[in-house]
Amino acid sequence: MLDTRYQTFLVLAHTKSYTQTARQLYVTQPAVTQQIKSLEAELELVLVHYQRPHLTITPAGQELADFIQRVQVQTDKLVATLQHPQLQRQVTFSTTLSLSEFLAPQLIQHLQASKQYQKISCQVTNTQNALAALDSGASDFALIEGNFDKTRYDFRVVRQEPFVGVVASNHPLAQQATIDWADLTTTPLLVRETGSGSREILVNLAQAANVALTEFNQLITVNNPAAIRQLLLRGAGVSFVYRSVVAEDLAAGRLKVLPLTASQLQHDLDLVYQRESPYAQLYQDWAAWLK
Template sequence: MLDNRYQTFLVLATTRSYTQTAQQLYITQPAVSQQIKSLEAELGVTLVTYRRPHLTITLAGRELADLVQRVQVQTDKVLDHLKHPRTPKHLTFSTTLSLSEFLAPQLIGHLQQAGPYQEITCRVTNTQAALAALTTGASDFALIEGNFDKSQYDYQVVRQEPFVGVVAADHPLAALPTVSWTDLLNYPLIIRETGSGSREILRHLAAAANVSFAEFPQIVTVNNPTAIRELVAQGSGISFVYRSVVATAIARGDLHVLPLEAGQLKHDLDLVYPHDSYLAGAYQSWGEWLRGQQG
């Protein structure tokens, strides 16, 4: 367990204020300053720079704050388990909207049968918020499809999912044997909101073809995969989604997968969790189970 100086520094890294830190911890402002200076001297690194009225956390300080946050979250979970070993277990995880359509329900069904959990909470959000919840401890793990800094988390790749362009079955592009990005630029593009992993993946895919969203005649932003599926089916534009999200609509003949000249893109879907999690063994087991469900 970490001593009080680390806890003080974590609060300071959050508030960016000696005054607010002192108020939250019910200690004096000089005591906060002394603890930070003592910690810097012991570690041999500068954690904070202060030029009135601006307090800045250094790069080393931000790395330490992230570490302290992870250690604190895991410590609290372990202590709670040790103090209340017979209490029914609770599990909370985040999932992105796209993965809530197919991957999260599979995992919840598995956890209901395989895990000793009296309460399972699934929070549907976007990639950025899901990762933030891991840092604060609001979620135990996350299912995400977006790009993330893999050095900051442990993770299991659970699937490589096709990321496909789709149009309505009677759309003009559906009649073409192959489709180029130039062809796509003639129609409205329906995309997810900023912060969504799907949006970022599509942005990188377009950039690789030297195309920006601004080149489309119209951009329609929708923060729900089901609504996007319906908009595409009614002919409102084109979109890019995970094939599993639209598999039923494709089988029903409502949607058509575009045969892009660049070929089909597959993207990793990940089960992500904090470094050194005491539940790492369980996460690895669940990741292995999800990999076995592919196809």
């Protein structure tokens, strides 16, 4: 395990304050300063820049803080498992809202069928919060479709899913043989909230066509894909979703994929977990099963 100086530095990296760090650790501020200077001297690295009242963590310091966080989370999990073997029968993961519609239920059924886990916990949230839960150890792994820093995490691509523009089958746009982005901007756009992986993908897709979301005559933000689906069925506008989210409605002819070439994007859906995780092989096996 890492000595107390590393723990002190991790708290400092989070608080950006010697005073708050000392308060959280119940030590004096000079003691915190001494520990940080000792760590920098031993590692021969500058970890902190401090010019009153501003404290910043150097790039090397941030990389070290990320490593300490990973080690701490994985150590806590491993020690808890060794102390209480029954905890192996518990698994907790986060999933984004879009993937909660089709991918997460498949995995939960698989875990349930294995009969290895007494407790299975699934937290539905957006991409940013799912990654934060992974960092803090609140989640063992995450199912996400949004973009993330692939240098900070280990991951496996579960599948590539079509991300398509969709309207009700009786919507005027559904009757057109060809559609461009200029046609879309005259129609209300149903979009997920900021922080959602789906919204980020849509923004990037629109930017590739030199279109901003603000160009749509009406922007309707809804933080739930099931509600967006209902609005689509009522003809409220156009939205961009994973095909699997609306597969039944497409098959029944209630919704229609727009013939917009630029919208036919295959996007990676990932199972993401902490680097150096002792359970990496298990997560990789689940990702392979989901394929």
